[in-house]
Amino acid sequence: xxxxxxxxxxxxxxxxxxxxxxxxxxxxxxxxxxxxxxxxxxxxxxxxxxxxxxxxxxxxxxxxxxxxxxxxxxxxxxxxxxxxxxxxxxxxxxxxxxxxxxxxxxxxxxxxxxxxxxxxxxxxxxxxxxxxxxxxxxxxxxxxxxxxxxxxxxxxxxxxxxxxxxxxxxxxxxxxxxx
Numbered sequence: 001x002x003x004x005x006x007x008x009x010x011x012x013x014x015x016x017x018x019x020x021x022x023x024x025x026x027x028x029x030x031x032x033x034x035x036x037x038x039x040x041x042x043x044x045x046x047x048x049x050x051x052x053x054x055x056x057x058x059x060x061x062x063x064x065x066x067x068x069x070x071x072x073x074x075x076x077x078x079x080x081x082x083x084x085x086x087x088x089x090x091x092x093x094x095x096x097x098x099x100x101x102x103x104x105x106x107x108x109x110x111x112x113x114x115x116x117x118x119x120x121x122x123x124x125x126x127x128x129x130x131x132x133x134x135x136x137x138x139x140x141x142x143x144x145x146x147x148x149x150x151x152x153x154x155x156x157x158x159x160x161x162x163x164x165x166x167x168x169x170x171x172x173x174x175x176x177x178x179x
Contacts, residue, residue, distance in 0.1 A: 004102050004136055005074040005092035012126040015119065017090065020077040021070070036077070036086035037062040040111040048148040049109065073105075078123050080114070087114040088123055099179060101138030104131060108142075108151075120154045128158055131178060138179050143171040 009018040020033060038057045046054045057065070069075050069091060078088035088110040095103035106127070110120055131137045142160060144152045152172065160174035 003074045003092060003094050003104075004134060005076070005104065008074065008076055008092065008127075008130060010126050010130040012122045014081055015087075015123055015126065016079045016081055017076050017123060017126060020075045020089075033066060033077070034059055034062045037066060037089075040086065040089065040109065041065070042112060044112055045109055048145040048151070073107075076127070078110075078119075080119070087111050087119060090123065090127060092127075095139075095141050097138075099138040099177070101136050101179065103175075104137055104140045106140050106142040115150075120151070121157050124154055124158045128176060128178075139175055139177050141173055141175045143173050146170055146172060 005019070007019050007022050009022075011017070038059060041053070041057045041062070043055060053065070066075075073091045073093040076090040076092060077086055078090060079085065080087045088108060091107035093105040093107075095105035097103065106124070108120065108124065110123075114120075128140065131140055140160070141163070142155050144155065152174070155174040155176075158176065160176045163173040163175045
């Protein structure tokens with residue numbers, strides 16, 4: 001699927017972030033994407049994600065999950081510079097037109113070992129800075145399950161504001177206007 005985020009690459013103080021299908025060659029750790037997904041998508045990580053994503057992941061399930069994400073979004077792999085390990089994923093989709101530009105739909109997750117270290121805020125902030133450089137992107141919208149207080153705080157810290165009431169499936173939307 002083509003999107004304004006296809007080929008996205010950026011760096012923060014502690015993270016390297018790139019489209020998982022177009023990783024830079026120089027300086028990018030080599031990792032097996034299927035293994036990274038199996039290790040990352042634990043029951044604790046997936047508990048606040050859509051129902052079909054919850055539970056344990058085998059290599060076969062991870063491969064299917066990767067193929068499904070490729071069909072619907074651009075996926076950014078988040079690698080911690082110090083360890084060279086994949087610690088997160090960002091899912092970037094087209095949210096439609098907004099204020100004469102594109103609204104980007106943002107989803108993200110971190111492996112359990114990366115929780116509580118400020119990496120989610122760093123990765124979302126880095127993506128926001130990347131998006132601000134793209135004149136075609138008018139806004140970024142992310143959804144958070146009501147029980148996922150940490151994720152809501154990440155979005156708020158990065159300048160996102162709530163949009164209306166929670167959706168029927170329970171997700172609260174947050175939006176950041178870039179123009």
